[in-house]
Amino acid sequence: MKAWLLKDFGLDNLQLEEVATPQPKAGELLVKVGAVSLNFRDKAIVDGIYEPHLVPKPLIPVSDAAGTVVAIGDNVTRFKVGDRVNSHLYSRWLDGEPGPNEPDYCFGSPLPGGLAEYMIIHEDSAVGAPDNMSDIEAATLPIAALTAWYSLVDFGQIQTGQTVLVQGTGGVSIFAVQIATALGAKVIATSSSDQNLQAVKTLGAVAGINYRTTPNWADEVLKLTDGKGVDLLLDVAGGSGINQSVAATKASGRIAQIGFLTGQTVELNLMPLIFRQTTIRGIAVAPRSSFDRMNAFLNEHKIRPVIDQVYPFEKAREAYEHLARGAFGKVVIKIA
Template identity: 40%
Template sequence: MKAIRTGAKPSSLETLAWTDIPDAPTPGPGEITVRLKASSLNFHDYAVVKGMIEADEGRIPMSDGAGEVVAVGDDVEDFAVGDAVVSTFFPYWLNGATPPGAFTRVPGDGIDGYAREAVTMPAHAFTRQPKGLSHSEAATLTCAGVTAWRALFVDDDIKPGDTVLVQGTGGVSIFALQLAKAAGARVIATSSSDAKLERVRALGADETINYKSCEEWGKRVLNMTDGRGVDCTVEVGGPGTLNRSIQATRVGGHIALIGVLTGRAGEVQTAMLMGKNQRLQGLTVGSRQHQLDLVAAIEANGIKPQISDSFALENLADAFRHQESGDHFGKIAVEI
């Protein structure tokens, strides 16, 4: 079967190789074989193929995978041949607290991922797909969808009447917008593009801010909330945006620190964070149970993941180049 592998170190988009690999093995006890149909791009995947995250040479990238069960091993009760399934980011984090060493077994990072035609994995490495979604739509849930779910409803308790701030129009932020609106929250969204802000308003954003034309957007958020600030900020920028997020969040509010798009380190206004008694919590995706809860929420609310563009697996490097451009809105899908 076919797959994409990273090349010799240092890894780059130019060294990604479309290659032949052995067929997926027959599933053993507790395992399933999945004919993969789709994946989707995350910044984490980009960091792996660009060499920003250390991974073995020849790694099969991509942490998201969706497809159809084609074989089932003994002792598997949750799945049958023909079921539509979607992968989990942490195959061995089923519930409860994050286990030590979880990243050593993340597909596309610590182990081979889903940039291939089929895979045999433990059954608990997958959940069912939400009914009514395509494989490409389901493949967006593994990383971006579960991250947004955990930020709002596991590490926080967003409810009707709360206010949520989302940054940009990438996968996590768009999922957070959709989920927060489904919960009855008010959403303020930022972007550097007026055209994209029109699209987030169409998805339900209550107020929007162009952070290029309004550099002091933290103050703007305070004005929009009558000086109170938002209950929860979905912080995907990192050090370049964190201090304004602290400013924009209410006393006692929650900042979900998710991304490092502006870098890995920087100055933090710790006095303001402390003075506002805020909770700054880092998070990386979530457990299998979090994904099961997200699947139920998507079905109950009819949420449709937003896919901006789609690329064939053999053109994965071009998909990442499109991601680099920042022109996408929501998720970039990969058809397998």
């Protein structure tokens, strides 16, 4: 089969080659990959800034895939040949709280990912792809949609009428706007682009703040919420901005710490955190059980992913470059 192999860190070291097609063992599915979508995690792995000690070389990268089961190993009962499935990043996290070593069993590093014509997924970790979505659409769900869902529902426990702040207009953030709006929440979005803020309002956001022209954006959030702050804030930026996130969140509010776009370390001002009694929870996607519940919700509310651009398999590097420039929604690579 054809597969992209990361031979060393750096995009120049991502090479398209011929490798042996894997064969499913007991309990495993062989999936013909239809499409994959890129997340910041995928770029960070290629750049060597995401747990580099866990990255095997060569590696077939990219965690988020959708495709069709073409062969099964012994004793498989959950799926059959012809079924369409999604990969699930944390392949052994099926329900409840995460175990201590979930990162050791992630697709796209250290396990082989989906940037290939075929991939192996254990039946326990696979998720049925939504019938009303193409592979291109379904490939956007495993990290971006599921992270937004888990942050809003499992952690945030968002109720109708509450307020959510979403940072940026990337994959997680766009899904968060769509899902939070469907839950009856009021969404405030931040971005450095007025054009993107206008676009995100068409998806349901009630207000937008340009953090370039309004660097003290937390003050604007307080104005928009009558001085209270938001009930839940999805922080995808990381870095020193976490202190503004605390300021923008209501007393006893919650922050879902999802990303690290502006830095993996931070000097946290403890007194505002203590006085506001803020809960900060690191969010690393979700268990498979949450994925199953989310797909039913997306179907019920007819939520479809926002895709910025689809690239052919041979132009995977260009897709990574697009992600690095920034995307409104998701960047997808069509495999088959």
